[in-house]
Amino acid sequence: MSRSDYLFNEGYLSAAFEGKRRELDQAAQQVPPAHALASSVDELAGELIDRYRIEPLDLDWDQMSVSVDDTRVDVSHDPMRMVFDRGGPFFIPGTTVTYHVPFRGERDLFKFQPSTFTLNPPRAQVARDELQIAETRPADATGGLREELDRTAASIKSYVATVRSDVERFNAELEQSARGAAERRRAKVLADRELVASFGLPVKRRDDAAPTYATPAIRRAVSPERKSGRAPGPAEPVLPAEEYEHILDVLQKMTHVLERSPKAFATMDEESLRQHFLVQLNGQYEGNATGETFNYEGKTDILVRDRDRNLFIGECKFWKGAQHLCETIDQILGYASWRDTKTAILIFNRNRDLTKVLAQISPAVRSHPSFVREITYGGETDFRFVLHHRDDNERELTLTVLVFDIPA
Numbered sequence: 001m002s003r004s005d006y007l008f009n010e011g012y013l014s015a016a017f018e019g020k021r022r023e024l025d026q027a028a029q030q031v032p033p034a035h036a037l038a039s040s041v042d043e044l045a046g047e048l049i050d051r052y053r054i055e056p057l058d059l060d061w062d063q064m065s066v067s068v069d070d071t072r073v074d075v076s077h078d079p080m081r082m083v084f085d086r087g088g089p090f091f092i093p094g095t096t097v098t099y100h101v102p103f104r105g106e107r108d109l110f111k112f113q114p115s116t117f118t119l120n121p122p123r124a125q126v127a128r129d130e131l132q133i134a135e136t137r138p139a140d141a142t143g144g145l146r147e148e149l150d151r152t153a154a155s156i157k158s159y160v161a162t163v164r165s166d167v168e169r170f171n172a173e174l175e176q177s178a179r180g181a182a183e184r185r186r187a188k189v190l191a192d193r194e195l196v197a198s199f200g201l202p203v204k205r206r207d208d209a210a211p212t213y214a215t216p217a218i219r220r221a222v223s224p225e226r227k228s229g230r231a232p233g234p235a236e237p238v239l240p241a242e243e244y245e246h247i248l249d250v251l252q253k254m255t256h257v258l259e260r261s262p263k264a265f266a267t268m269d270e271e272s273l274r275q276h277f278l279v280q281l282n283g284q285y286e287g288n289a290t291g292e293t294f295n296y297e298g299k300t301d302i303l304v305r306d307r308d309r310n311l312f313i314g315e316c317k318f319w320k321g322a323q324h325l326c327e328t329i330d331q332i333l334g335y336a337s338w339r340d341t342k343t344a345i346l347i348f349n350r351n352r353d354l355t356k357v358l359a360q361i362s363p364a365v366r367s368h369p370s371f372v373r374e375i376t377y378g379g380e381t382d383f384r385f386v387l388h389h390r391d392d393n394e395r396e397l398t399l400t401v402l403v404f405d406i407p408a
Helices: 013-029 033-038 041-052 145-198 241-260 270-284 322-335 354-366
Strands: 065-074 091-104 123-126 130-138 225-227 236-238 295-297 300-306 309-318 342-349 371-375 382-389 392-405
Touching: 013 041, 013 145, 033 145, 041 145, 065 130, 091 145, 123 145, 130 145, 241 270, 241 309, 241 342, 241 392, 270 300, 270 309, 270 342, 309 322, 322 342, 322 354, 322 382, 322 392, 342 354, 354 371, 354 382, 354 392
Parallel strands: 309 342, 342 392
Antiparallel strands: 065 091, 091 130, 123 130, 225 236, 295 300, 300 309, 371 382, 382 392
16 A cells, blocks of 8 residues: 555656757757857857756665654455445554655656556655655554565666666767757858848848847746844845856856957947846846846846845946945945845956956955955856945845956
């Protein structure tokens, strides 16, 4: 008797793989023309591989644990028991023993039938990060329970090994599929450009032109966490740490765009450069009623808002010296009114001596009255600090400084 569900029984894994290949091909054909031309085939293929590669299942049997729970068992249909009324359920005390097996990988792989299978698939419950193999017996008949659990575990191990082999084969073939799709997209874009050129007419620029580089089809939506304050009142909105890091990652990736097309950015001012960063951010996130839209108002460059609260504040500045950096920090502190606010300063350097600029970042921030500590973070052009609120030393916020070398 079991309270679990059948595994590897909802469809064919080969069909799921084929669906993934079709999705990859469709995604490749949706890559904006500008990005297709600005990127090499290897780069486009790498983006597709990162997006569609499947993480195989990895069950950590060495960390398996066991639990025991009281339950009730219906024995109304057990012919070996004396039950006077079999017209309805008849419950007696029972015991459920569960193996808890941690796992990593794509949990949906537990659904699909691999290339090799049996007509009696194992049963278990798939939780968020563990597999639960359970068996239930009447309390007076638990003999053989462990043996049954071990048989189920052995069957799952066999299935998972086959699934892993199938997934590894799919991932190995993915590189060829992604490269082919990338080559076809670039060929299509180039053919269209040659076709337009053959007309000998000026090309009309579209107002809805695609952003500089492709963004994932699946957009992110921020759901602010809320932490209760010390005094009674509404909970404080807080930008989740993983979303903060993702925002910074999107900003940092603009470096590749700047490097590919240096002439396009050589004469841009702060506002024009900022707009390019905003395009990438808005391509990743959907704006909705809670205000997860990246915009700028007045002198505030990049905002993530929840109602009337700023969860993320970003400022874009050309490098004008250490004192100007401290003034920008003052500006950010003027916007921040809640603990755990996430902030960033994007510094655009056109002084050509980037090493000299980088050497001044940390000392400048450390000299600021609100400086608390510096945190090891990122590469040579990335810095992270903890500051306290200008009016309350107990309220801390995170400041990340990203330095970009802009073509002159």
